[in-house]
Amino acid sequence: MIRVETVRAGYDEGPDILRGIDLAAAAGEIVTILGPNGCGKSTLLKCIAGFVRPRDGSVKLEGRDIGAIPVHAKIRHHHMGFVPQTDNVFSTLTVAENILLGARHLQSVERGVRFTRLMTQYPSLASKQDRKASALSGGERQILSLARALISHPKVLLLDEPSAGLSPLTTHEVFSAIAEIRDRTGMCIVMVEQNAFEALGVADRAYVLSLGRVALEGRASVLLADPEMRHLYLGGELTTVAGNDRSRATA
Ligand SMILES: Nc1ncnc2c1ncn2[C@@H]1O[C@H](COP(=O)(O)OP(=O)(O)OP(=O)(O)O)[C@@H](O)[C@H]1O
Ligand SMILES: [Mg+2]
Incomplete structure (x- = not known):
């Protein structure tokens, strides 16, 4: 569904942040992107x-290069839903207004049908639909940002740290909601996460970035059992594995 091929990218005149990244994500799977702060996870998303336009390489959706298509056009054509790392809800708008922002391009009847369906799927939002988003808990805000992305029925859902700032219990609830979306819709979900072990518990496959390159990749279950992952995430040096046999963790 999504294929990132030898992408090099950075900001303005600055250095390359992504230094030749390859990544693939299929329909019906959750792919998680892991790695330390500043390694380029959000830039990749x-x-x-x-x-961010690639300086080199390509980003393809169903075989078609989409690097040059503007973001708003992708959303309008239901290609992608994007939930950024911060500021992902408008606090001064109500829950309903936030969700409907994702549906401005739809006919009003269709908008209403989809909104009603989302309210059935997420009762915690339904009971608060006329409240300001500022009155929601962190977990409810994440579900709200998911619902806003989902109302446009994207083929690909891009999530930047959906568990940021959440307690372990709420993180679990948000990840369950994401897994439910995958299982129900067969959507392709690419999720950046800091919470590596929780994310591997829900993801199908994972890429671990280090200094703008893929240091490890593989099936989530294989990476979870990989002592190298524990080493990396419990204070090890990611750079020591960059360049090692990357296929080792690939099942
Ligand atoms: N808008 C920007 N302009 C210039 N440099 C940027 C911009 N956004 C990010 N960077 C730089 O790119 C590098 C990678 O940032 P990125 O946000 O992709 O990291 P990350 O892996 O998502 O980190 P975190 O885990 O902290 O969210 C950092 O050095 C950062 O300073
Ligand atoms: Mg980030």
Whole structure:
């Protein structure tokens, strides 16, 4: 569904942040992107969404190069839903207004049908639909940002740290909601996460970035059992594995 091929990218005149990244994500799977702060996770997601243009390489959706299609056009054509790392809801708008922002391009009847369906799927939002988003808990805000992305029925859902700032219990609830979306819709979900072990518990496959390159990749279950992952995430040096046999963790 999504294929990132040898992408090099950075900001303005600055250095390359992504230094030759390959990534693939299929329909019906959750792919998680892991790695330390500043390694380029959000930049990679912004590249897939189209906020950052690759300097080299390509981003393809169903075989078609989408690097040059503007972000708003992708959303309008139901290609992609993007939930950014921060500021993903408008606090001064109500829950309903936030969700409907994702549906401005739809006919009003269709908008209403989809909104009603989302309210059935997410009763915690339904009971608060006329409240300001500022009155929601962190977990409810994440579900709200998911619902706003889902109302446009995207083929690909891009999530930047959906568990940021959440307690372990709420993280679990948000990840369950994401897994439910995959199982129900067969959507392709690409999710950046800091919470590596929780994310591997829900993802199908994972890529671990280090300094703008893929240091490890593989099936989530294989990576979860990989002592190298524990080493990396419990204080090890990611750079020591860059360049090692990357296929080792690939099942
Ligand atoms: N808009 C921007 N302009 C210039 N440099 C940027 C911009 N956004 C990010 N960077 C730089 O790109 C590098 C990678 O940032 P990125 O946000 O992709 O990292 P990340 O892996 O998502 O980190 P975190 O885990 O902290 O969210 C950092 O050095 C950062 O300073
Ligand atoms: Mg980030």
